[in-house]
Amino acid sequence: MMVFGIEITLWLVCGVILSLIVAAVVFFFVLLQLFIYMTTGVCKSKRKMNGKTVIITGCTSGIGKETARDLAHRGARLIMACRNVQAANKLKDLLKRSKPSRVVVVASELYRLASLNLDNLNPVTTFPAYLYYVSKYANIVFSLELARRLEGTGITVNCLHPGLIDSGIWRSVPAPLSWGLYLIIRGFFKTPKQGAQTTIHLAVSEELEGVTGKYFLDCRVSILTFDSILVTSNTSSNSFQFQEYGLSSGVKDPAKAKKFWELSETIVNLQSSDPKI
Numbered sequence: 001m002m003v004f005g006i007e008i009t010l011w012l013v014c015g016v017i018l019s020l021i022v023a024a025v026v027f028f029f030v031l032l033q034l035f036i037y038m039t040t041g042v043c044k045s046k047r048k049m050n051g052k053t054v055i056i057t058g059c060t061s062g063i064g065k066e067t068a069r070d071l072a073h074r075g076a077r078l079i080m081a082c083r084n085v086q087a088a089n090k091l092k093d094l095l096k097r098s099k100p101s102r103v104v105v106v107a108s109e110l111y112r113l114a115s116l117n118l119d120n121l122n123p124v125t126t127f128p129a130y131l132y133y134v135s136k137y138a139n140i141v142f143s144l145e146l147a148r149r150l151e152g153t154g155i156t157v158n159c160l161h162p163g164l165i166d167s168g169i170w171r172s173v174p175a176p177l178s179w180g181l182y183l184i185i186r187g188f189f190k191t192p193k194q195g196a197q198t199t200i201h202l203a204v205s206e207e208l209e210g211v212t213g214k215y216f217l218d219c220r221v222s223i224l225t226f227d228s229i230l231v232t233s234n235t236s237s238n239s240f241q242f243q244e245y246g247l248s249s250g251v252k253d254p255a256k257a258k259k260f261w262e263l264s265e266t267i268v269n270l271q272s273s274d275p276k277i
């Protein structure tokens, strides 16, 4: 009888502990969703895009698809450049003719895990994910260099990190890694619609007229930080400050960007007769 009583108590304790664990997991999940919801940047601009032409690459899926959908609702004329080299060549002339115009480059915070070796731009002997990080690094170097080259032409160039998005990009992750990843993606990543907000913001928002050469995250170019500022030599004051997102010094190096640009011209086989930026 005594043993039976202890067993029931044990079961009860186990039940309570299990319930507490489940409650903690659910609470954590809800809190995280709330955090994602509250920190996700949303494009607030209601601007119509009638009469504007927008060229989007990679719009058959994910962020590009949502961006195309949003811009189409705003009345833009869309050119969906899906793996089409011809369209890219015509892009610059079209942008110049229709200025003020904007170039928006979707990069990623993952660029921080890479570096750009000008002697080996395509390090195929490293692991595949590293090639992706390098490509995102190159995206940022490219957009900052393009912004410099187009300064004063009426064409602005900005780049962004969209966040972590539940999109087609994860399809290529091999099993069994993909099984665990699936739950994390479904639980914690943003939807493609949320992921498209910063791209849309950069493409349409009135407040960004003339803004160029910047890196955005969650529709913001800067982040609110809590800083301790030295007021005099022996007093300091604490205050909230907006600070621009810090890009690593490597991606901001203009000399390296110029060399990268010239190398890219060779790689894409640009001829001397081709128009140059």
Ligand SMILES: NC(=O)c1ccc[n+]([C@@H]2O[C@H](COP(=O)([O-])OP(=O)(O)OC[C@H]3O[C@@H](n4cnc5c(N)ncnc54)[C@H](OP(=O)(O)O)[C@@H]3O)[C@@H](O)[C@H]2O)c1
Pocket (backbone or CB within 6 Å): 057, 058, 059, 060, 061, 062, 063, 064, 082, 083, 084, 106, 107, 108, 109, 161, 162, 163, 164, 165, 166, 167, 168, 169, 170
């Ligand atoms: N998802 C994320 O968490 C995340 C995070 C940071 C940055 N990003 C960036 O966001 C951008 C959009 O990604 P996504 O998440 O929306 O991915 P996605 O759902 O896989 O969409 C990728 C799009 O790009 C096109 N594409 C892929 N390779 C191409 C190539 N070699 N040439 C031309 N088009 C190509 C695809 O076209 P097809 O249909 O023809 O394959 C598709 O339309 C990417 O630049 C990615 O690096 C994504």
